Amino acid sequence: MTFDPLLFGEIDPPQRLLMGPGPVNAHPRVLRAMAADLLGQFDPEMTGYMNQVMALYRPVFGTQNHWTMLIDGTARAAIEASLVSLVAPGERVLVINFGRFGLLLTEILGRIGAVVETVDAPWGEVVPMEAIAAAIARTAPRVVAAVHGDTSTTMAQPLDGLGELCRAAGALSYVDATATLGGMAVETDRWGVDIVTGGLQKCLGGPSGSAPITISDAAAEHIFTRRHVERGIRRDDIADGAGQRIGSNYFDLAMIMDYWSDKRLNHHTEATSMLYAARECARVALGEGLDARFARHAAAGRAMTAGLRAMGLTVFGGDAHRMTNVTGVHIPGGVDGERVRTAMREHFEIEIGSAFGPLQGRIWRIGAMGYNAMKHKVLITLGALEACLMREGFALPPGAAVNAALEGWDA
């Protein structure tokens, strides 16, 4: 094979502003942290960093849970790890479904062999807690699973009281907070839910590839009943549980907890550079202060929404449950949505998002999260969108969007 390895040259991505539903631009401190050299996976400095990550992510998740750590994969990996470790084949699970990522939960559970029930809301709405209560009563689930913020619809599901409902029904609970962790309040302990997972590439301003997770003692106890240590590394001090073996080795939270415990049971080789990134994401977030960070995301969402409306566009979905960090907006009639996205990218080096399923071709999704939830980035994006829409022949009041966004930021 003739092949020139120099053909492709050094990595040199364009300097693009990522204002879609994620990934977004990484915080420079996170990128720098990844440049540190590797460590042996059981070197004391490495296990020290693992323990620091556990401590750093507890406040990020709003929890005192001991088991707070990382899954080595993208956000979706942590979702699957949670569900496959919680749920055995044949067990009943209730999914709170209001978008594509609710459907993803049903999809993953189906592959696990769970009996999947749903309580649904139309895309653009959320599920009322009364409907959830009724569905729990109707289905008697072993586990209740929900998405916090579903970027496919830009809606954030209220979760206050969910844990209490679940405990009263003897169910464990799981929440996918991929799109909100570090940007909107994720209150694991106040919600009273058992497992919550996130991702770095949204409001935490890091790269995808490492997924924070927190696990309650009750969920951990349940999962440890399914512990089944691999042959080749069994030890006298780690006994198998009596429950059904977890269907995945890589996603076996019992073994992963043993790896992150003082037992340091060998499992996979921790993704060291991604751990450095996750650690720095948390340090950046906690250094800013979570409340300040949530306020910054809220200001960016207000500014974006105000700006889009001032342009004469219609924002998608209800205001009451809108995510602060990603905004859906209807593509106006007569405008080619993909041509606008291409113009935004080619003229302004700005990415905005398209949409999935029933919303594909109907809305754009514009994010302002993590390192990009900043006033100037919202303003630049709105100004660029205005210019691109005008070139498409869409009539709008020039300059109104940026002005409204400036007012919206401080509102």
Added chain:
Amino acid sequence: MTFDPLLFGEIDPPQRLLMGPGPVNAHPRVLRAMAADLLGQFDPEMTGYMNQVMALYRPVFGTQNHWTMLIDGTARAAIEASLVSLVAPGERVLVINFGRFGLLLTEILGRIGAVVETVDAPWGEVVPMEAIAAAIARTAPRVVAAVHGDTSTTMAQPLDGLGELCRAAGALSYVDATATLGGMAVETDRWGVDIVTGGLQKCLGGPSGSAPITISDAAAEHIFTRRHVERGIRRDDIADGAGQRIGSNYFDLAMIMDYWSDKRLNHHTEATSMLYAARECARVALGEGLDARFARHAAAGRAMTAGLRAMGLTVFGGDAHRMTNVTGVHIPGGVDGERVRTAMREHFEIEIGSAFGPLQGRIWRIGAMGYNAMKHKVLITLGALEACLMREGFALPPGAAVNAALEGWDA
């Protein structure tokens, strides 16, 4: 919770020489590549980088396979993705087992619900091809799975002819080349095997967290019969297959191939920084030249083995099938193996490896791979080990190890 996010300070690992069985120190070019900012996952520059990764890893794997890409997780993730996508519950699989990572294959397959057969060799040996042929005839497997280099025993299984045996028996084949890819010849097409997976953190000199994989057309065709696109992102141009749905969503190679194809079907969010790292690992390897690289690893292995023997130590396992990049050596009688490892780390900032299972406490495993398969690093490691052994009271001929290693390097 009182919490000071500054408590832990900036990432600042010690400058440690990692001469264990992996991870090893990353090549500085790989660390620098990860410092590049992120891209949207469907931006043309991002999909362009994905296509470059496919082209770069074909020669690394010794293959013309179209489907050559990355799994977003550690090496173990790619193993599980391969097996769960190839094997349906109840199907018979033959595992070529000669160490801890052969046992890992049986473990993963057991969780998938496969009927697992093994053909075994004692730790320190490999399985003769005649025994494999007999086992295939005896068990009539749907899939044959093997490890190439098993770091638990430091042995490399010969695989020439395996593909032919499998095809004659109507079986697909899988090889775990985590510990050899980029360091010893991995010849996917010459072996005639269907799926081969690797990792970055061994001979490729990168961080763990992204796992290269190559898939033959025959295996891809089989896997696409199990395609089942998620609700929420189904499209008219992508039809489901008639085969049994794959048991994992995250590890569904049909969806991952659709993501890496021109269809760009959304699945997980590609771990961008890890993709940058994987791309640079391949550029470094191909820039050096694979033959030169294999020769460098062989020289390092020869030097290490000669040095250890000159110290009066006994190298573990047979010479005929020894991996070039990691060497097992018996801990001499009267020496506390863990105390020596600690002294190596604390006095010399050098990590060497302990061992698993039946070899735990009996051997050390000393690696020289990727960026660390260098003459000076082998010499420094041997010199440090000599000093630590002398302090333990072990009688050895001072200076002999380094001298023998210098001669072994050029032998």
